[in-house]
Amino acid sequence: MLAIGVDIGGTKIAAGVVDDDGRIIASTTRTTPATDPELIEAAVAAAVSELRQNHDVVGVGVGAAGFIDADRRTVVFAANLAWRDRPLADELERMVSLPVVVENDANAAGWGEFRFGAAKDADHMLMLTVGTGLGGAMVHDGRLLRGASGMAGEVAHVTAVPDGQWCGCGRRGCLEQYTAGTALVRTARKRASSSDPALGPLVQAAGGTAKGIDGPLITRLAQHGDPASIELIAEIGRHLGTGVASLAAVLDPGVIVVGGGVSAAGDLLLDPAREAYAANLTARAFRPIAPWTLASMGNEAGIVGAADLAR
Numbered sequence: 001m002l003a004i005g006v007d008i009g010g011t012k013i014a015a016g017v018v019d020d021d022g023r024i025i026a027s028t029t030r031t032t033p034a035t036d037p038e039l040i041e042a043a044v045a046a047a048v049s050e051l052r053q054n055h056d057v058v059g060v061g062v063g064a065a066g067f068i069d070a071d072r073r074t075v076v077f078a079a080n081l082a083w084r085d086r087p088l089a090d091e092l093e094r095m096v097s098l099p100v101v102v103e104n105d106a107n108a109a110g111w112g113e114f115r116f117g118a119a120k121d122a123d124h125m126l127m128l129t130v131g132t133g134l135g136g137a138m139v140h141d142g143r144l145l146r147g148a149s150g151m152a153g154e155v156a157h158v159t160a161v162p163d164g165q166w167c168g169c170g171r172r173g174c175l176e177q178y179t180a181g182t183a184l185v186r187t188a189r190k191r192a193s194s195s196d197p198a199l200g201p202l203v204q205a206a207g208g209t210a211k212g213i214d215g216p217l218i219t220r221l222a223q224h225g226d227p228a229s230i231e232l233i234a235e236i237g238r239h240l241g242t243g244v245a246s247l248a249a250v251l252d253p254g255v256i257v258v259g260g261g262v263s264a265a266g267d268l269l270l271d272p273a274r275e276a277y278a279a280n281l282t283a284r285a286f287r288p289i290a291p292w293t294l295a296s297m298g299n300e301a302g303i304v305g306a307a308d309l310a311r
């Protein structure tokens with residue numbers, strides 16, 4: 001059975017026809033018309049129509065950033081895409097005449113990794129998507145944990161530092177503020193602006209200004225052995241490990257999968273995370289310590305996971 005998976009990102013809509021083994025056998029993309037919900041829906045419908053021309057599909061799964069209701073039909077709130085209580089599944093079904101399910105993008109990617117990727121041999125998984133922000137997905141006993149209203153898995157907004165950095169959610173000290181790409185760049189720029197000599201190589205590589213520093217640059221320098229860049233990524237990893245240790249007290253995951261742009265740093269991120277995780281795990285003498293592993297499907301996880309949910 002073939003299904004179409006759609007990943008609606010802030011800049012790009014990526015869609016693919018996915019087979020039973022989680023392989024993408026055809027794909028297409030559209031630019032995201034960011035401000036207008038109707039234009040986004042039209043772009044998704046156009047991508048679906050294009051893919052359907054040559055493939056017989058049973059349904060469409062859509063991954064979108066934001067809160068999705070428990071029935072997987074309505075985008076309750078999306079910070080970046082101008083959706084407020086938008087009946088996305090209804091609108092798309094009307095346009096493409098196929099069954100449509102909508103899922104949070106991090107959940108869709110997590111489901112892809114759980115079914116076909118890094119956690120395919122596990123029953124209990126916690127996935128963290130460490131990109132610009134922090135996304136989470138939890139699978140318990142082979143099922144995506146969605147909560148009473150579809151909003152479970154928002155690991156970004158558990159409190160990591162009481163009275164810490166302000167967060168876009170309106171609270172302070174959220175885990176996302178210490179573990180995602182924005183945190184990495186903010187800390188680096190702040191230290192560079194205070195003329196911290198350790199940041200010299202990074203500033204130089206950024207063209208001489210703190211403003212030129214971005215996440216991929218920090219990762220690249222860390223991979224070339226720059227101590228300050230290694231430490232910047234390690235700090236993100238330690239916060240991640242400590243935060244996940246708290247979550248593990250509740251969730252008891254079998255494996256922790258890390259994806260997203262910042263995960264390009266590999267073990268430079270994961271080793272400090274593993275260490276902090278083990279050190280902060282409750283009752284750690286009496287429990288197996290879940291392994292941390294990198295996501296294996298990259299950007300395809302969201303498309304494949306969304307399609308599989310539609311099936």
Ligand SMILES: [Zn+2]
Nearest residue numbers: 157167169174
């Ligand atoms: Zn928050």
